[in-house]
Amino acid sequence: MRRSRYLKPIILSFFFFALLILGVFGTSQNVKAATITGNEIDDGIKNWTTQGNSQVGQKTIGNGLSLGYTFGLANDANGKVTKGNDTTVATNSTQPTTNSSNNLSFSKINIFLNDNGNYKASQFQSGGTLNTNIKPENVSLSSIDFGIVFSPTAAASNSTVKDYALLLNMTGKKYYVGTDANGNQASKVVGNYSKDGHTFLMEILLRVSPGNSAFVQRELYVKNTSGTPQSFGIFYGEDTTLSTYDTVHVKDLGNKNGVYIEDGSYKLMVSNNVPDGFTKYTGVRYNSNGMSWLQKLTNPTNFSGSGDEANNNPYGTDLTLGSDSAYTLMWPYTTNLQPDETAHFNSGMGVTESPYSVPVAQKTFTNETSTDGKNRVGDKLKFKLKMGNYGYKSQWNFSNIEDKIPDGLQIDPNSIKKINQSGTSTSIDSSAYDATTKTLNAPVNLSLTDGQEASVTFEATITSDADGSTVTNTGDFLGTDPNTDNGVTKTYSSSVDIPVEGNPYKDSFTQQIKNSKDSDWGTTAKGSKGDTINFQNTYTVKSNSTDSLKAATASFINKLPTGLTADGSATFTFSNGTASYTSSIENGTIIVPSLAPGDSVTVTYSATVTGDAGTTLYNDATLSGGKTSSGVSLGTLTTNQTELNIENMIGFTSIPTKIDFGTVHMAGKEKTLSNVSTDGQLIVNNSSSVPYNVTVSYDNADSETQIKDPLTGTVLDPSADTGLLFLKQRSSAATDSGTWQTVDATGTKIRTSSFTGNQDLTNYVGVGDWQLKLSPTTNPGGYSGKITWNISDSI
Template identity: 30%
Template sequence: MKKLVTWLMLILILISSVIINENVVNAVEKQNDSSEIKVPTDSKTSSHSEQLVSTQSKSESKSESKTTSSEKSSSETTTQSSSSHRDKSVIQNQSRDAIMPTATINDGVTGWQPATQTTIASIDIDKAANKSLNYTFGNSDGTLKFDQGNGGIIANNMPPRMNVFIKDNGKIVESSFKSTAGMGGSYDYSLLTTRSSTAPTIKTTSTSAQGSLTGVQYFQAKDAKGQTILKMVGKYTTIVGRVPSFTLEYLLRPSLEKPSVQQELYIYNATSAAIDGGIFFAKDTSLNGNDGVPVSAQGNNAGMYIADGKYKLFLNMGVEDGPVKFNAMSYHRNGSYSLSDYAMNDYSPANFDGTGIEVKNLKEGATVYSGSDSAYSAKWNWQTFQPDTVYHFRNDLGIATAGLVVPEAAETYKNKTTSDQKNHVQDNITIEMKAHNLGYSSEWKDINVTSKIPDELDIDPSTIKVTLNNGDQVAIDASKYNQTTRMLTVRLPKNLAENEWSSISFDAKINGKASGKTINSSMVAKTEGGTGSFDTATASTKIPVEVEPVEIEKKVLNETEKETTYQKATVGHVNDVLDYQVKLTVSSNGADMSNGVLADDLAKEGLELVPGSVKLTYSDKTVETPADVKQINLKK
């Protein structure tokens, strides 16, 4: 890696007279192993710099055509990088010791109105066929009946449960066992405070179980498509009878793109103390009255699904703020439903830290569980819940009917340069954009994938290729990437049948504009000319980049044309004399630069250095006069 010492800043102003053409300047910091890391010319000089080095030189143009020497200005990236599942920015004016019944949680929704637990919302799957996807915090029949499971006692005080189901011409097609009687065997979101526990029960860990949740309120609002979003908020304590520790928000947010619902939890630590714990989610599944349909894997660790020939239930885990581990297992309880204890079963080992099928990289359709009574669970990383901080967790559940296309997209990246799990300027990465038909007995046709490549990435168009579902690769012409608009547009060569994937990949280099920022890359997969309910899928990935310790700004003026101000571009002719000014800055957010090298290959760009024109000035006013700019060894 880069050899850095302490926080110093070098300011280098190099004015050189060169031939007009766009030059490449590389600030190189040598390592002990003689490898180099180059910093591109399109980086902005930091406004927080402490020391600068400046060089000036002149060169004469030998090109016979008009040329332009330019430097693109860096665009600002407004997205922020944060720890997974955690958002410190959304708590406003909260007293650290106050227990708030509804904390200031930014869920991205406005216009909340009061609702009841029995409110049932829906989105159309096939309006003409009278089929809809429904979701509620109560029972699928609009009641609050609750089968407590010990002798079949029915009560009317059902705890809030996330309930997603289909109505097919009035028939309820459930996704969870006893969807009309309280779903007592489902944990929903749970909090474990004993990390080594092998059999946590609903009674002791479910955040919505009776006795653990107080001050419950329900709300509803509309999304951009006019679909209803449902919210439940309340106060939760890990020990019944103690002062509540958390404010919780359960959210049922319908997808804008497919027949699924985002099952979300926002959790706010409303105390003055940090609390260690682990969030998990578990459901006792049932599909269309069948408790024993096998559970299968989605490819690329996207999740799992259950299909019975007429309906398909899919459990999506590979989503933003989604779980890191998941599995399917046999449902089990030791007494009443509140003593259900299956959530950690079949992990290796059977505790919170045990791994699930995510380490197996199963192919699409591989069997995960084939027993008589299926259930599933998912887990997030164990962590410390800090005071005055909101955390977010999500997993998605959807149901498709036969013949329905369910378009999905996923975007990932891999750093090919470093293995320290950090990204740096000049690192080479591979981005993969995937399209997936999760539908049932259907075909997603005429798929176009588009992506506007971020300014912080320099794509290599010659590396664009498509990988088909069977593993075959198809090279894509470089012209599919428009250098001017930065748009990548690729038509997939084959339609996607049920459970099939195709992906587009390409190589790119992280440039200086990304220093200390998070690159947001996104994609859209859409049926060409599509107008159906479900014909589009979007995805994105965030690429956090370390602060680059050195940045360069390069400007030029045409001395022959009697210009007096250095600019990012000028126009000249053969034999014009150009003055170049280069500022090299070491960021105050980085460390000292040792063994720095400034290099500018003028001949490569058709420029000839005017002898004796190079002047190197450090921020301590030290001046040097290098004979050339091919390799200037800089002091610390």
């Protein structure tokens, strides 16, 4: 016995020595250390510290209400929220030897509602939160949390905790706490996973959505620590409860977004509006005698099957049809994850109380050019910025989206659209984009109730500035919760990363503009009808390029917008001394000479302003059909946008077309209605330097403008003698909380301080910025009226 005890380490020593010798001669074998540091996976948080006991994170909702999140126990025997202090958080997970085989203990995710210090559970807690004998191992005892399968045809009928629970095969676990960029706590459990020849490093992470709403992301990172590619499928299962109410039905969020439950006071929602969110989900009956978490998958009845998302259910569809409910989330099967590569899986979870809204922002993009999933210079991308409200008996007044377009992307200002709650798409005026600052300020002005969402979309082209880099684009979503925010505007954000393939051929393509009366070139210019506008385009093969532009392949085109008429031909001048020539700019011109690294061609031409004052014209040029000397096709390259403002006008270029106050049942009571949407924009073109005021007026005594039912002629009566129509007047900025002022025939300023120059004032007159105060005697009907806008010099 003694000899065999020492024989094993000697054999291992020779074994590892042999591996080292083989490595020198080119044979490799991945051998990963079992010690975990917490830095093995780049999850975006840099200040992780290991902890011996759990800590509770809190995200404030308002008025003593907050969303809590941690691993392990978070309440005491009296049902009060604690700071955590669960010393078993990194204990190896086990199944109890007694009771149900469904159960699983330790390192369990715990997301809950903190209602003024009272713990409100969102997953079933064994033993009851008021039990004096409550134990850490009972936290979320009947939920599987993350599960893993190793075949896309893993049977749905036998998807139990014993077979598929990820936590059961994690060892060497460590618990870490850090903070995100917004100062919110994040926590994670990291451990080694091994089963049936599959070895991974697993990281389970909890953090507040980067958009900073009361929405916690439950994330799983899976790093392949073996020496061979690995394939697997990930799902997540939870036994639901809400506060102390266990018999709640799981319902569909609609639009294939996920699920929710509600009990009359509280609401829990689980959404895939997060990066790498789940693609399938089911609401299921919980079976205490033997729970199969994939039981509801169909066509086929295994991991490859479909869930409730396949039905494209409307918001509120009951998915469980049973008293004791649960839900399962699933992600696409991962195939051939390479050694040292990491896969990411994510779901967002929020819990709230009536009448709080839960705004969740999401920004995504699709490549409309590429067919292989890769992004390249010249590709056209379509971005979608979506805001959903997952609150409970709530309202979110979605005012606008601000998006700073980064270098490497060129937006098409004529592609901006708004999609409302019913899916109807309308165009947003191109003036919502400021080419000088490269900032989009898109008005939305819609009131979102529970389960509703609205979006803004636009198209952009990848420019050469992005070559070989990752471009990050962030959208800011602004709005108010009229029930809880007291008119204060809140901002939520969502980002998307666009990795762009590198190309050994390096180039740039730019456009500049100026009025012929000016001396300096730029990306914007001002002009009046009859003025001459000069353009200058430069295409350069950068000096660090390893390839050249092949002669007689690239076609240059600049299709001038309506409002500009070309003056003669364009002149093509080459930096390498090749003779210049002239040609049309709108019908396509072949660039005849080749361009070596460091060479460029400059195209200059002029146009006359023929458009109307108050118009903004956007313009870019394209270079298509080009090839490098090695035969690589360049596709279609696009310059940056230039902007021409046609001025010599003081007035409105756009006014709202509709201010909608929705519907109401009077019931013989006085009512105050806030507008639920504003269609159109309020835009002023003012080329003078004189300060001015913008006012709006309404004359309730004028039969041409008064608000009345066109079918019956009935006129709306004001409430008592306080007035009928009101505007939230600001003092100096659209984000001010404002005060309510009567709108009457004399005119009401939208802002007490004056304006100067061109202005987009839509955010002063958007959703929630208007009120109607109705008399108890108001007759039923459909009412409409007219308001008048005015601009006057500030005195």
